[in-house]
Amino acid sequence: MTKKLFIKTYGCQMNVYDSTRMVDVLAPLGYRPVQQPEGADIIILNTCHIREKASEKVFSELGRLRVLKDSAAQQGRRVLLAVAGCVAQAEGEEIVRRAPQVDLVFGPQTYHRLPEMVTRALGQDFGRGLVDTDFPAESKFDFLPEEAAAQGPAAFLSVQEGCDKFCTFCVVPYTRGAEFSRPVADILREARNRVAEGTLEITLLGQNVNAFHGEGLDGKSWSLGRLIRELAEIDGLRRIRYTTSHPRDMDQELIAAHGQVPQLMPYLHLPVQSGSDRILEAMNRKHDAALYHRIVAQLRDQRPDLALSSDFIVGFPGERDEDFAQTLQLVTKVGFAQAYSFKYSPRPGTPAAGSAQQVDEDVKSARLSALQQLLNAQQEAFNLGSVGQRMPVILERRGKFSGQLIGRSPWMQSVVVDAPAHLLGRLIEVDINSAHANSLIGQLVTEDRDHLAASSQDGTTGAPDRPAPSQSSPHRKRACA
Ligand code: SAH
Ligand code: SF4
Ligand code: F3S
Numbered sequence: 186m187t188k189k190l191f192i193k194t195y196g197c198q199m200n201v202y203d204s205t206r207m208v209d210v211l212a213p214l215g216y217r218p219v220q221q222p223e224g225a226d227i228i229i230l231n232t233c234h235i236r237e238k239a240s241e242k243v244f245s246e247l248g249r250l251r252v253l254k255d256s257a258a259q260q261g262r263r264v265l266l267a268v269a270g271c272v273a274q275a276e277g278e279e280i281v282r283r284a285p286q287v288d289l290v291f292g293p294q295t296y297h298r299l300p301e302m303v304t305r306a307l308g309q310d311f312g313r314g315l316v317d318t319d320f321p322a323e324s325k326f327d328f329l330p331e332e333a334a335a336q337g338p339a340a341f342l343s344v345q346e347g348c349d350k351f352c353t354f355c356v357v358p359y360t361r362g363a364e365f366s367r368p369v370a371d372i373l374r375e376a377r378n379r380v381a382e383g384t385l386e387i388t389l390l391g392q393n394v395n396a397f398h399g400e401g402l403d404g405k406s407w408s409l410g411r412l413i414r415e416l417a418e419i420d421g422l423r424r425i426r427y428t429t430s431h432p433r434d435m436d437q438e439l440i441a442a443h444g445q446v447p448q449l450m451p452y453l454h455l456p457v458q459s460g461s462d463r464i465l466e467a468m469n470r471k472h473d474a475a476l477y478h479r480i481v482a483q484l485r486d487q488r489p490d491l492a493l494s495s496d497f498i499v500g501f502p503g504e505r506d507e508d509f510a511q512t513l514q515l516v517t518k519v520g521f522a523q524a525y526s527f528k529y530s531p532r533p534g535t536p537a538a539g540s541a542q543q544v545d546e547d548v549k550s551a552r553l554s555a556l557q558q559l560l561n562a563q564q565e566a567f568n569l570g571s572v573g574q575r576m577p578v579i580l581e582r583r584g585k586f587s588g589q590l591i592g593r594s595p596w597m598q599s600v601v602v603d604a605p606a607h608l609l610g611r612l613i614e615v616d617i618n619s620a621h622a623n624s625l626i627g628q629l630v631t632e633d634r635d636h637l638a639a640s641s642q643d644g645t646t647g648a649p650d651r652p653a654p655s656q657s658s659p660h661r662k663r664a665c666a
Contacts, residue, residue: 190216191225195242196233198390198428199361200270202341203293204231207269208334210299218334222253227265227303232272234356236530240272244283251286265289265306269296271360274318275533281314292318293346293361297328320362326371332378338579338610339424339593340384344372344399344412345391350431352458353469353537354498354529357392366391366399369407369415376416385579385612386424386450386593387416394427395434410438417446423612424579424595428454432472435480444487451488452522452596455480456496460515461508464501468537474515481519492522492567492596499556500529500549502540509552516559522567522596524560528553561622568598568620575630576600578615580608591624599624 190211194204207229208218222228228250233239247268254264267289268280274292281287288306291299295317306315347362348355376387391397394409401407402415409427416425425448432455442449455477459465462473484491497512516524528549531538571594578592578600590604592615601624602615615627 186215188214188216188226189219189224190227190229191219191222192229192231193222193246194231195239196231196235196271198341198388199293199343199346199392200231200233202343202390203270203296204229205334205336205341206329206332207231207296207299209330209332210297211303212334213330214300214303222250225264226262227267228253229267229269232268232270234271234275234360234532236527237532238530240275243268243272247284247287251284254286263307265303267291269293271356274360275356277316277318281316285314287314290314290316290318292320294320294325297325324365324367326367332375335382336379336384337581338384338612339386339388339581340379341390342372342375342379342387343367343390344409345394345397348392349396350393350433350471351469353467354501354532354535356532356535359534361392364393364396366397368400369402369412370400372399372412373415373419376419376422380419380421383610385422385610386426387422389413389416389425389427391427392429393431393434395430395436395439408436408438410436410440410442413439413442413446413449417448423448425449426452430455432457432470432477432480435484440480440483440487443484443491450595450597451491452494453484453491454494454496457515458496458498459501459504459508460512461504462511464504464508467503468498468501474511477515478518493519494523494597495519495521495525497524497526497556497560498529499526499552500544502529502537502544503542504529504544504552509555512556513559516556516563520567521560521563522598523564526553526556526560565620565622567596568622568625571596571598571617571625572620573617575614575616576627577612578602578627579612580604580610583609594625600627601625602627602629604629 192204192207194200216227219225230243230246232243250266254266257264265288266286268287269291270293273290277290280290289302291302298317302315302317345366347364348358349364351358379387397409397412398406413425416422457477458468458470460474465473576594578594580590580592582591584591584601588603590602590609592600594600600615614630616630617625617627619626
């Protein structure tokens with residue numbers, strides 16, 4: 186009998202990817218994913234620990250789920266409640282103590298053991314929740330089954346995990362562990378499988394993706410630039426992206442790939458956090474503002490239409506007005522197409538949390554709104570610059586209104602078009618008519634429209650390349666839970 190699995194995903198794309206793999210791991214046990222927790226046999230919260238708000242959300246959600254679990258129990262139905270991801274890794278036993286309704290706690294590196302954990306949990310009537318937050322010697326990738334669940338036209342592929350950088354504000358090195366790169370052969374196999382099921386765009390994922398140094402096809406260590414060149418050889422793979430990068434790891438091979446590999450999209454998320462060298466140093470970012478500007482100049486040399494996005498933290502301990510002014514200067518000088526900015530959130534166990542120079546909450550709020558005003562204006566200007574352009578768009582999902590589809594431009598903008606549903610999953614040309622703060626409105630290029638309408642009448646699609654995939658693309662989440 187099929188059983189129902191509900192996964193709620195918080196946090197970054199790594200978690201989105203991990204959730205799709207948890208579906209794969211549980212499929213042989215008869216579990217199929219469902220869209221809501223009501224009626225599910227297993228509920229997994231795949232959590233994020235990056236800021237206080239993100240991890241607190243988990244406990245309020247667990248409160249709501251307790252009610253659901255209890256009422257199922259009254260009807261004689263057992264619901265397993267699991268906490269996965271970075272809060273699980275960071276808090277472990279503490280979760281079971283605070284929320285005894287939780288049956289399973291497991292970290293990002295142990296979800297390949299999920300079938301065994303589920304079987305054990307089901308074998309005991311009551312009792313304490315099972316906790317597995319090991320950093321096992323084995324790699325989970327060697328134990329995960331083949332990817333079963335299709336991801337759609339735009340897919341994520343995890344190539345690197347963990348982080349050895351230890352920025353003084355960040356929990357990731359503790360929740361995800363040491364840097365690890367997958368072998369190139371594994372990555373190519375997964376990418377080919379994705380393309381065979383209709384994926385047109387692959388985003389390579391890693392907490393520090395450009396620190397990639399996996400074993401290459403020749404047995405030597407390959408850089409991310411080399412891996413991208415190899416992936417570009419896969420017939421039918423139209424777009425390649427990668428995220429998230431660290432400025433220190435932008436090597437010359439990778440920068441050159443931006444000029445030489447046409448499938449590599451002209452959009453890069455390159456977090457800088459601050460424009461002040463003093464703060465960058467205190468953050469242990471291992472680079473200064475000048476290095477960031479140099480890299481941006483080299484990238485734009487290679488690819489003049491490259492758009493940049495970034496992450497910023499305001500109110501890091503010790504940040505003065507003049508430091509913040511330097512952040513605004515950096516933003517003005519670089520010009521970002523998109524960005525994510527956060528108030529510094531002290532995280533337990535990280536060095537900066539213990540600093541005596543914490544910044545007042547109202548100062549943080551004022552800086553955040555000044556920064557966001559500037560970034561929003563830049564984003565709007567960037568989007569306005571797209572009006573009148575013709576650009577290729579991969580249609581990923583249905584829009585709010587019937588007859589609408591939504592896709593992504595090469596620069597990661599959401600593009601809304603009126604288009605027939607059979608174009609879902611296709612790469613099409615769109616003329617951009619207008620721009621909003623967060624999206625573009627366009628129309629199918631006329632010759633495309635005529636051609637596609639004619640071909641749909643005779644039963645063929647006539648659209649470029651491959652069949653529409655069976656599932657919509659994963660909800661794209663950024664690391665901004
Ligand atoms: N690996 C990426 C970032 C991962 S976390 C990198 O090196 O840039 C995503 C973003 O969350 C970070 O870029 C940072 O801007 C933000 N962030 C991380 N820890 C934070 C904290 N303690 N308070 C506020 N923002 C934080
Ligand atoms: Fe966190 Fe990124 Fe710094 Fe690693 S490089 S510690 S993931 S912010
Ligand atoms: Fe973990 Fe990603 Fe959040 S690595 S802490 S889920 S941003």
